[in-house]
Amino acid sequence: MLQTESTTWVCSVPVATVWTAPEKARPVDAEGITENPNINKWLQEMSREDNKDLTDSGRIQTQLLYGEPVVIEEVVDGWAKIIALWQPCRKDERGYPGWVPMTQLKEVEALTELGYARVTANKAQLWTESFAPLKAVSFNTLLPVKELGEFVRLQTPDGDALIMADAVEIVAAYNQSPRGSGLDIAKLGAGFLDLPYLWGGMSSYGYDCSGFTYNLMKANGVIISRDAVDQSLEGLEIDKYDQDAWHIGDLLFFAYEEGKGNLHHVGIYYGNGLMLHSPTPGRSVEIIELAGTKHETELCAVRRFMKMEDHD
The missing domain is CATH 2.30.30.40 (SH3 Domains)
Incomplete structure (x- = not known):
């Protein structure tokens, strides 16, 4: 599996799911791990319990998009242990680790001259x-x-x-999209309203909460970590108690035990006390009022990655 400087291994399917371990894939996941996966069919064949089990059993780490580069560390029984180089993560300084079927990867010429x-x-x-x-x-x-x-x-x-x-x-490069504003983030995110939540989701077939924020930021020229826990330590800290200081496009983070326990969710501030987010299995991307919800009491951090408007 050694590759030369002139080639790189990439994802060869529209969306490849990165698993915690090969044995974490279930019979119901067959459509997601074939050589030509059918993501829609995979999602349709999962019951609500199957979908929730993705979250509860920690089966999925993240996902790769077509052409996304990886490092292959080893291959075992047709599965590749990989590092997703474009997805920062505290689990590995090189990128996000996990397992992908070898049939969903391909070696290609390394080509970046024209961006x-x-x-x-x-x-x-x-x-x-x-x-x-x-x-x-x-x-x-x-x-x-x-x-x-x-x-x-x-x-x-x-x-x-x-x-x-x-x-x-x-x-010019994967991390060099034109720098957007907080308003750009909110407007772009609203285009995904009603998209079903998917644990580990990193594509427009379904996002999890931090996959949603990661991709909105990436599209606006800012690369943040893949996971909410890591994202909450990045950017500029904003006073969580002063809602007037929050800008549209700021990221809002939530933790159990009224904000003092484990961090479990992230959303995007939409202005006027509203949040845009990809909530939980069985639900879809939505805009909600924070007031009167568990999110209001669980807020643990507000982080800013860009100005609210281009001319701020």
């Missing part, structure tokens, strides 16, 4: 060079650019492919 195309649409269609549909890819998918035009030519794990220029923005 990346970042998918700005909720989902976008990739086309072969003969304009046959190739794959639908998630929001925030980043693929190396080979040629610009009305259709952008991209390097993908499936060879060269095309994508409509208006479905992407061109960025």
Whole structure:
């Protein structure tokens, strides 16, 4: 599995789930771990109890998007132990660790000269060079650019492919999207209202709470840690008791035992006492009033990563 400087291993499917261990995958997860996973079908086949069990049993670590680079540490019985290099995490200084089926990874030429195309649409269609549909890819998918035009030519794990220029923005590197504002964060996040919660979710098929905040920040030029506990230690600390000091786009963090126990949730301040968040299994991205909810008493930190408006 040794790779040279000129190649890199990447995720070769639209969304690959990163498991805590190979044996954590259940029979109901078959559609999620095949060579060509069907994420929608996987989610549909899970009962409410199956979905909740993803959270309770710690089966999933995170997810990878198409073309996202990894380091492979070892391969055991068709499963690769990987590090997700673009997802900061205290578990490993290199990135997020976990296990992925080897069939969902591919070795490609390392290519960065012309930067990346970042998918700005909720989902976008990739086309072969003969304009046959190739794959639908998630929001925030980043693929190396080979040629610009009305259709952008991209390097993908499936060879060269095309994508409509208006479905992407061109960025110099995975962590160099144009810097957005807090208002940009809120507006972008509201575009995912009613998207079902998914434990470990990192795609526009479903986010968990910190996957949602990580991806909104990434799309606006700020790379934060993957997990809420780590995110709560980053950015600028804002007085949690002074709601007038909060800006739209600030991240709100919540802990059990009225804010004194283990941190368990993160959301985005939406202004006027409102929060945008991906709540829990069985529910969807929503905007709620904080007043009168358990969140009001569980608030443990407010962190700022960007100005509220571009001209602040």
